[in-house]
Amino acid sequence: MDMKRSYYEDIELFKSGTILFWSIIFLLALFTFPLYTSDYSIYLMSLIMVYVIVSVGLNILVGSTGQISLGHAGFFAIGAYATVLLMTHLQVPFFVAIIAAAFIAAFFGFILGLPALRLEGPYLTIATLAFGLAIMHVIGHTEIFGGRQGLIAPELDLGIKQLGLNFVISTVTQKYYLVLGFTIVMVLFAINILKTKPGRAFVAIRDSDIAAEVIGINLTIYKTLSFAVSAFYAGIAGGLFAFVLGFFDPFTFNLILSIIFIVMIVVGGLGSVMGSISGAALITYLMYDLFKNVDEAPFIGPLFLSFSERWMTITGMDNFNYIALGLVMIGIMLFEPLGLFGAWIRIKKYWKTWPF
Amino acid sequence: MPLGQLLIDGLAMGACYGLFGLAVVIIYKTSEVLNFAAGETAMVSTFVAYHVMVFYGYSFWVAFVVALIFVAILGVAIEYFFLRPAKNPTLLGLIVITIGAQMLLMGLASWKWGAEQKQFNIPFSYKVTHEPIPGFIISEWAIAVFVAAAVVMVFLYFFFQHTKLGTAMRATQQNKHAAKIMGIKTDRVFAFSWAFSSIIGAVAAMLLSAKNILDPGFMMESFLRAFASAVLGGLMSIPGVLIGGFIMGLIENFFGYLLPAWKPITAFVVIVLVLCIRPSGLFAKHWVKKV
Secondary structure (H helix, E strand, C coil): CCCCCCHHHHHCCCCCHHHHHHHHHHHHHHHHHHHHCCHHHHHHHHHHHHHHHHHHHHHHHHHHCCCCCCCHHHHHHHHHHHHHHHHHHCCCCHHHHHHHHHHHHHHHHHHHHHHHCCCCCHHHHHHHHHHHHHHHHHHHHCHHHCHHHCEECCCEECCCHHHCCCCEECCHHHHHHHHHHHHHHHHHHHHHHCCCHHHHHHHHHHHCHHHHHHCCCCHHHHHHHHHHHHHHHHHHHHHHHHHHHCEECHHHHCHHHHHHHHHHHHHHCCCCHHHHHHHHHHHHHHHHHHCCCHHHCCCHHHHHHHHHHHHCCCHHHHHHHHHHHHHHHHHHHHHCCCHHHHHHHHHHHHHHCCCC | CCHHHHHHHHHHHHHHHHHHHHHHHHHHHHHCCCCCCHHHHHHHHHHHHHHHHHCCCCCHHHHHHHHHHHHHHHHHHHHHHHHCCCCCCCHHHHHHHHHHHHHHHHHHHHHHHCCCCECCCCCCCCCCEEEEECCEEEEHHHHHHHHHHHHHHHHHHHHHHHCHHHHHHHHHHHCHHHHHHCCCCHHHHHHHHHHHHHHHHHHHHHHHHHHCCECCCHHHHHHHHHHHHHHHHCCCCHHHHHHHHHHHHHHHHHHHHHCHHHHHHHHHHHHHHHHHHCCCCCCCCCCCCCC
């Protein structure tokens, strides 16, 4: 139904006036969000946007290039630790530190991309999984990384201390705007990269790596590039995550987090930027808000409590989070394998062609 | 610690990983599903055995049989309700479904039994030791592990080579559609392979929890090691998995003795290095994709 008549139509950012209009409305809503909500909602929104950055990056790797990574929490951790350590030990300004951290993460992504050239399917899964675990243990056992106690993020100074320019931000709202700025830039970058030569090469590799090689795509360069770009996103997100949370330890970045990143993009829709945004927002909201406080819900809460008391244990009630998340994952895969984005496409098609 | 004991402990741990790796491989061989829920299925069955022993006061062997029946039903249920309805799933889609089942089971188990650690006792304690050859101390637990691994291996050999169902499973693995045409009910074969795999996994999990502790997360790390040893063995050959498990256990025990802090990851680093050299594991023929 989306027939394209020229190359320009394929690469333009906003396909139609309607999309432009709603995008502007959406951005206005995001920018005015702190005016009419509580501090907790603003904090949750910042967290959602951090995860949006990770899942947009992961979707470039998994959805567009067709590689599997169960080790993205490792890149996320590298971003967080590198940003904080560069700022505290070397007094590097924030913006330089976060970009340097992202490049460090991208370098590790490149390293992980090298074995990925020869591995596929289950073998690639175990290799990336091992990478994530290794990063977690290295961080947990090394003194400079704060060991098991974790690190406390320093004061967030956006200026350059050496030149006497100080611009300290501390409130939740200020951090929200910082994260929002980064998210918009990173999402636009992702939308655009998929329409450039590397982006097209990624998609060709996903569809058939042999055919891609035959038409002249260098697999070595583009597969490692895909890992590096994806790790770069996770690194930026990690740096922001450190300041949104203020405190983190190695166990924040465990295997479950890597799995949750995969869940976000699968629920949202593989290979689509809008899908990763909606998936990340939905899963983060479910995990950190709705399912966490299920016992305080108006009608279900007391019922739930008495059921736990009679048949289960009260202490284990927080694990309802996992049960619900598992059901969401299975349900999406069984009933809507293309995720939220697939559902959106179906609804749109239905209304556009309505009487037929 | 003497060399002999490191060797025996490593081999015993390796046999556990190998046994558990078999659970992963049986499913992968028949249906090409990477079962991430294997660890949690086995964990739930161990809790069922614990429940039967502690709350109802039955002996270990009754609990053992009850847990095995329970886990076979659970495995078939996962296959029937979660995997069978999936339409044309991709590899990633199947992984996501099994991870979903894993989280579901982990949540249910920690909701039901709480997160505190429990002691799971089986008749074969690792504290009771024998010393048949001077320097080689072997515990009853290790003997039980070796016996269980040997019994399962012999059973699987006869099952796959000399029974109708085993032949049907091999046929399904080779070509699902051809097997269907030959009159094999492949869906039923999948259900059976899930039941078998869950039973083997449950045996391995009970042995592992007798050595360590019992809590809802105890199979997570062990599952990853078992999965890694299965990958090392090539994911396709059944003796290869056991050998992969032995290698894994030995590496982990020796490095764990030399560098205790790095014990959890040495095995994984080795696996990645091995995979860089032999991309399909040690004992599988590398399958080159043809156009």
